[in-house]
Every structure is written in C-alpha cells, then in structure tokens.
Amino acid sequence: MFFFASSIALILIGLYAVLVKRNIMKMVIGLSIMDTGVNILIISLGFIRGKTAPIINAKDLLVRTSSKVVDPVPQALVLTAIVIGVAVTAAALSIVMLMYSKKKSLEIEEYKELKW
C-alpha cells in the first residue's frame, strides 16, 4: 500500500511540475519524476510481501519455487521502462540544451511561437 501511495504521489508531483512549472528544465525533471513513479507503481503491482527475488537455480526448482518469489514480469518490464525513461530524459535534455542555446531562456513563455 505504501508503494502504491508513494508511486501515485510521485506521479502527481511529476504531473504538477509539468502542468504548473514555467521553467522547461523543471518540466523535464517533472517528467522524470513521473517516470520514476510509474516504475515504482509497476514494481509494486508485482510485489508480494515476504517473498524473495525471482532468481531461480536448479536446486530451487525442486521445492515449490513459485510460491516463494514475487512476480518477475513487472520487474523485467521495469528494467526496460527505466532504460527507455533514461533515453527520453537524455533526448529531452538535449532538446532543452539546444533551445537554451537559441534563445538563452528556459522560460516557457518564450516558446509560444507555434500556436493557433
């Protein structure tokens, strides 16, 4: 429950930054926080209290391993999602960098040329 609550809190914090912050850097940070929240949420979906990591060797298979481990799929998914999140953040930061080098400003109000 704690994981759920904290992950949703993180997502909301991230969203808050995206919706309210006027600084594009802070928006990227918000996206990153949101991403982390989502990852924790995914992990917590597969989490079962008191179980161990799904690392299995031949010996473990003799006993009923599946009752001892948490769901491994969300963990596998999260690994991929983290990598993707990093890539997106990197791409975002490079875009922000280029934007800053053009206009010397991180204010979102400066970037309203495209509209209507």
Add this chain to the structure above:
Amino acid sequence: MVNPILIIAITLASAFFIGILQVYSKLWAKVFFFLVLIFDFVAAGANFYGFLSGKITSPILVKIGGFPPPIGINLFVGKAEAAMGFLIFTITLLGAYHLARRGIPEPQGKAMVLFLLLSLGAAGITFTGDFFNLFVFIEITSIAAYGLVASAKTEKSLEAAFKYMVIGSISSTFILLGVVFLYKATGSLNMLDIAKKVKTFPLTPVFSLISLVFFAGLLIELEVFPINGWALDVYQGADPVVVAVLTGAAVKAFYLIFIKAGGYLALPSFFQLSLIFGGGTYLVSQFLAWRQRDVRRLLGYSSVAQLGLLILSAGFFLNNSLPSSSRHFIALAIVLFVFNHSFAKSSLFLLVDNVETREMEGWKGILKRNPLFKFIFSTSVFSITGVPPFPGFWAKLLLIFAIPKEYAWVVGLILLGAVAEIVYYFRFYRIASDGEGEKVKKNLASPLAASLILITGGGVAWSMFSGYMGIMFNSLIIVFLMVAAAIYIFGFSKPLQWTASLVLLGYGIYRFLPSMKANLHGFFLALVFFGGAILLFATYPTSKRLSWSFYPAYLVVIFSLVGIALSTSWLNLFVYWELMSWSSFLLVNMGKKAKRAAWIYAIFSSAGAYSMLAGIYLLPKLSISKIGVTGVLIPVLLITGFLVKMATSPLHIWARDAYGESPDEFTPLLSGIMSKIGVFGSALVFLYVIANISSGPALRYGLAWLGVLTAFFMTLLAVFQEDLKKLLAYSSVGQVGYILLGLAIATPLGWNAALYHTVDHFIFKGLLFVAAAGIIYRVGTSYLPHMGGLIRRMPLTFLAVLIAIISLAGIPPMAGFAGKWLLYSALIEKQWVFITVVAFLASTLAFLYCFKILHTVFLGQLQDENKNAREVPFPIAAAETILLVATVAIGAFPRLLLDPINKVLNKIPGMKNSGLFYEKTLGAVSKLGHWNALFLMVFTVGSFIFALIFFALTSARVREVKQLDVGYAGEVPRQVEDLHFGYDLYAHFRRTVKWLIYPLVSKIWKGIYEWTGTFAEVLRRFYTGNINTYAAYVILISILILHFFAGGK
C-alpha cells in the same frame, strides 16, 4: 515470404552501424542507408504481395527468444500488418530520397539514423504481437520522432520537438500503465492471448478502465481534438520532410494498433469513444483550418481531420451490431483512406519543402510557372478532398454507404466536414493558381512518385468499386473518358488536340447513336452530344491560347455528361456528376480572372453534390426508377444538387462570375449544356421521387416559385449588367429558371414547355455565347460600353445575335415563341395566378437586356480601338450559322422539336396527353388557343421583305450620314466625340428598382462564410501555444475519458 524479424533486426542494427560508418565515409553511409531502406521496402513488399496473391494464406507468426507465445514475445503479421508495413517503408523511402536530394541537414548522418529508427519503430508497432513490446516500439518511434522534429534546429522546430516530447511522455506513461494493468488483469502480455481471454472474461468496469488508460494514451498519439495542440505545432514547426514521414507512416502505425487493440480488448464503449473523438476531431478541425494562413499548419489541421475520420471509421468497423458486409466495406474504405491520406499528405508536405515561404500569400501564383509542381499539387489536393477518380473519393463513397441508416446524422457530419474541407483547400488552390508566381526548387521526384501512386490507386479503386457496390459502369464511357484525358499528350499543338477531340466526339456519337432512344435519357444524350460537338467545333480559332489541359477537361466534361444521361443508378450518376463538376472546375479556373469564381463554383458544386449524395444515401434503393419515399427531406436533398448546377436562386451566386470569367471557349458549354444536365437530374427527381410523396404538390409549388423568382431576379440583374458575358450569364440562369418552372408545373404541357425550352435555350444561348466568344476575340473586351457599331464589321454575327435575341425574348416567329407559348398555356391551365404574373413580368424585363445587347454591341458609333475588328473567324461563324438555321427552322416548323419531345413524354406515365395537337390551317392547337408557326414565319419574313423592297425602291432619297454630318440644334460638333450611349443604359430604371437589386443573397452567403471563419478563428485561440496548457488539456480529457467511457456489461 521474408521473416519480418529480419526487417526489424537488420534495420535496427544498421541504424547504429550507419552512425559509426558516417564518421568515416559520408558517401558510404548514405549508400548503406538506402540499401537498408530498399531492402526493407522490398521485403515488406514481398510479404504484402504474398498475401495479395494468396501465396501466404495464414498470418505469419514469429517467435522470438526461444519461448513460444504467450510467454515469449512474438511478431504477428497478417494481411493488414503486411500492407501497413509496405506503406510505412514506401513512405519512408520517398521521404528519405527527398531528403537525400535536398542534402541531408548538417551534421550529416544523424537524420539517417533517426529515419531508420523511426521506420523500424513504426514497423515494430505494426508487426508486434505483444503489448509490452508494443510499448517499446512506441518509445523507439517517439524518441526518433522527437529527434527528427528537432533536427532542423530552428527555433520553431525545437519548440515543436519539446512540446511533442512532453505530451508524448505523458501519452507513453498512459500506454505503459495500461499495458501493465492489462498484464495484471489478464496475466498475459500477448495480444492474441489477451484477446482470447477477454472473450471469456467478465468485462467489468474495472477492466474497461484499464483498457481506457491504454486507449487514452493512444488517442493522444492519434491527435484527437482537443488534445492535439502539440501535433499541430509539430506540423507547423518541424522539417516538412519529417512531417511527411510522420503523418504518412508513423501515425498510421498508431492508427493500426488503435484498431487492433480495439478488437482485442473488446472495449464496450469503443464505438462511442471513436464516434465522439473521431467525429468531433474531423468536424472541428475542418473548420479550424478555414482562416489558417500558415500553409504547414493548414495541412496539419487537415491531417488531424483526416485522422479523425479514420478513427470514426474504426469505430464503425469494430461495431459488432453492424452487418458483416457493411463492416467489410468500411474496412475497404479504411484501407483506401489510409492509402490516400498517406500518399497525398506526404506529397503535399514534400511540396511544401520546395517552397521557401510559410505564409499562404507567398504561394500566390506558384502553379503557373511550375507545371510539374502544379500537377503534383492538384493531384494531392484533389485526392485529399475526395475528388474522383482519386482513392479518397471511393473511400468516402464506400464509408458512407456502409454506415447504417440509424447513423444518418454521422453521414451528414462527414459531408458537412467535406464541404468545409473543400472551402479551405480550394482557397489554397485559388491562391496558388492566381497570377504568376516565382519558380520553386525542383526537388519533385518523391512527390511525383506519390501522386503517380495515387492516380494508379484511384484507377484500381474505381475498377474494384463497381464490384463492391453492385453498380455497373458503362465500360464504353470509361474508355472514352480515358481517351479524352489522354488527349492531353497532344497539348503541344492545340489544333491537333482540337482535331482529336472532334474525332473522338464524332466516334462517340457513332457509338452512342443506339442509345439515343426516345426517352428522357436518350433526349439529353442527344443534346449533350450534338450540342457539345457544335460548341467544340467553335473553339478552334482561339485554341492557340488555351491551356494544355483545356481539351482533355472539355471532353471529360462531355463524356461525364454522357455518363450522367445514361445512368441507371443514382450512385452511378453521382460518380459522373462529380467527375463533370471537377473537370468543369478546372476549365473555369483556366480563366485569367476566374480564380475566385472557380473557388466559389467548387464550393457550391461540391456542397450541392454532397447534398445529392446524402439524398442518394437515404434512398431505399439506388436504381433510377419509381421509389416510394416519405417526407420531403430526400427529394429536397437530391434536387438541391441539381439546382446548384442550374444556378437556381438562392444557389446562383457562383454563376455570374463562373460564366463571366471562365474561358470564352468553355462558357457556351457551361450555359448551353451543363446547366441542362441539372434540368435532366431535376426531371428525374420530379418523376421518380417527388411524384410519389404526399407533400409533392406543395414541394412542386415551392419549386415553381423558386423557378419563377430566379427568372425574375436574374433577368432584372441582367438588365443592369455592363459585361457581355455576365449579362448573358444572368440571362442564362433566368431562362433555366423558366425550365424549372415548367418542370414544377408537372403537367404534360408543362413538361412539353420545359423540354422544348431546354433545347431551345441551348440553341439561342449557345449561339449568343459563341458569338460573344467571337466578338470578345475580335475586340478584346467583354465590357459593353467599349463596344458599339460592330454591325458594319460583323454583319453575320449581328444577324445571328438578332435572331437569337428575338428567340430569347419569345417574339414570334422564332423558336423561342413556342416555348413561351407552351409555358404560359401550361401556367394558365394550372391556374397558378401569381406565378403567371411574375413570369409575365420577367419576360417583359427580358426585352430590356435583349435590346441592350443589340444596342451596345452592334448599334451606335464604332469605337476607335475597334476600327480594325473583322467578322468572327470561320468556325465560330459556322457554329453561329448552324444554330441560326436551327432557330429559324424550329421557328417555322416547331414540330421538328415538339414531335420528338412528345415521343419522349409518351413513354412517361402521366405525361402522355398534353392536349396539344396539330391541324393544317390552325397549326398547333392547345386547349387555350392555337398558332400556326409557318404562317407566322412567312407573314413576318414577308413583311420584312416587302419593307425591304419598298426601301430599295425609295433608297434614292436615303443618304448615309457620317458622324460629323449632323445638325444638332443648330450647332455643328467641332470634334469627334464618343456619341455612343452605352454605359448604364437603364440608369433611370435602375434608380427606381434599386431596392430590388440589393445583393441580399450574396451578402447572406458571404456572411455565412465570414462568420464561420471568424468563429473558427476565435475557437482556434484554444491552442494557446503554451505547453503547460496543452498538458492540462491532455490530463483533463484523459480524466473525462476514464470517467465517462468506463462501463462494462
């Protein structure tokens, strides 16, 4: 069959390899890049071909990593996926080639990597059979897309990339959450496995909510209103080549997964969701584009709208309550729409890349100096707006007729949006074709390929279409249409084109002679063919200055008219009708000052045609025969389409300028024949639809008023018109109003009058317009006050015009008298008193403009600049003579025309007994009276001859007066003055009836246009450009989606 994993793996590996390779050799990197893309293209094409040819019968399933599905990831490539894969790589290849020719932006190479990643991501989205894998590919596509959008490195493109990135991240968060929740709910990530489980699964609101999280993410990617601000900014800000590939390939992959997931997850509210968001996006975006000045953003709005239509179609496709045949048609429509939009929009964006300026004003006249550019541009615009024979047209027809009748309002929305689309696309077209613009860059290979693909696709779609809809196209007409279009190749020599056209038309007459039977179809067929031949003949003298495409378009009009006249099904008629409308649009647009007129003509034509289509859609059956319908909606919708072509008030405002400004060679056809095909259509509606409804009499009465008011007001406007062709235009429209009146009377006598006047009006108005073409050719203006005294220079034309005008005014003994006599007999018989009074008034007014033509053109003083004018050239004179002889002959022997008409009417139930018979001494006898045409002719001509003899005998006393040889109240004029009184001939009368000629109708139409535009412009402010706001919209709409559309069984 090529294993689809190879496509993805090779492309992925090469993408990174190229990144390294280009450090060492830019050339080899480029070569390698194209080798990979060509491999992808060929491999995807081979798979698609395999499915098409039936070599591959079941979907290709590829397992990855040794685990069989549903545990392991797998690829699933069915027919749809193979087709989409082929589309993606075709578009990418076109885009990449365009980019390479332009010079890939510095620093070189990175764009190539991103291009490969983008196409492989899109292909992955298409091919994958696993939801988490889907997420990964979506991310690959997105990151590549962010990079590509930013790659132009201008302020605009960076801003667009940032916005795209923020919203894209939110969207993929939704998709990821949806996927994980799906896993949690079903215990699987495999699409087919989940689909299987969902079938036995209780579709609880919670599960709906889970799917909705996923669909909310997809809907953001699919750019639905109102969460598409980012997409519009991308269209506007990014490199057009990138946009071409994004909208042509990547977005389409998202669309495919939208349909697939809709099918797999069986979301109960999927239909409502797609109806509301798809339909809403479509309609709103079509209007938002109205006042858009930035070309890229305009195309963006159009893309978004097309995508909305696709989403809407997806909803219908996946709606299980529809019959499977309808869903099959919708699937075909979707395929055609995707194909059409991908190639047409990509081609447009690649064209945009050739033009420096973003502002639409900068496109002014760009088509004139760039013929290839013009060809591609026209093809793409016509495809997107759904003009036949391009694929978009067939897609629209298939979709509309597959939508069940209880969703008729959706059809209404689709057609409304289609009209709005034509308004802004053809405003763009108008600006681009107006005047002489600058030359553009010549990077046109890729868009050219795209438009050729579109044309081929349109042909294939047409040939398959008749099979789908169960209607037969007369293959002979299609052959003639194709040959007609092929005359284009003789464009280097206009006389050759003219000869070929005449030969083709002559051969057409020979082949279609058996079809000219004594019925309504045969009657109009004969009019089209023989009338068309005469008018075509008269175009020769001025043919040198015509455009390459004049004769092809002219012939396509004629053979479309033939198709209309021979149609046995309403849908068939509609196809030819559209073909005729659009080829005539091209012809009108050839006039130098006709751009605005052509634009308005296009809007009215298509609005009328779509109204007709809505009527056809509502008809219980498609064949043109007696149909039992109730209510006035269907007949009104149907006849509106025809009334537009007849320019019946209040749908007439296109007519003055379209007639006045279209090429002089084409106007005779427009007035003489094309408006008559509207008569033909209206006659069909009267005969088969209005005759059977209970409110028929009331509707006829209403239409009769429309007809007579058109006659009255157009005649009045003609009186005050100072331009020869515009005067004739008003006159023409007014005369066709009489024909509508005759049809609406719906008695045998009324129809006699209508059909008689149809032919007769062709004869004298054809003559007048042909003569006008000749006069304008000789004097170089169509402004009446600049003419005068031409009687000495053009005696034959004077005689022809004189006779035509006598006929037009309905004065015996010329042919026009009979028409008027019949019409008034029918009116009196029907006892529509007020209508009769107005009709009389209108006829009287017609004398005024008839005299005006005669006076200002031929009588009075010859203007100095016209001193060297000669008689009109031979072919025009010949056409005049033929029509002149016809007028006189029919005037003397009206039975030449009345007998065939009677034969036609005898075939029509209820039209048999007109009460008209012929007697030797009395001539034609009706219940109300009689007239002997031959006697009148002999008597009148005799009197003239008598007067002439008398004049000749006494001419010794007559002296010709020179201009200066006048005694004027005792004064002698010292210098030559312009004594010709031509301008504002009826000034006093004009002042009297000023309130009557107030341009109310055009002001109303203009008001509608302006207000809609203003409203759209205000609504557009909604896209503030602020990314915070966009993100807030996205969150808000997603919450609304989750709130309103969750709800299980």
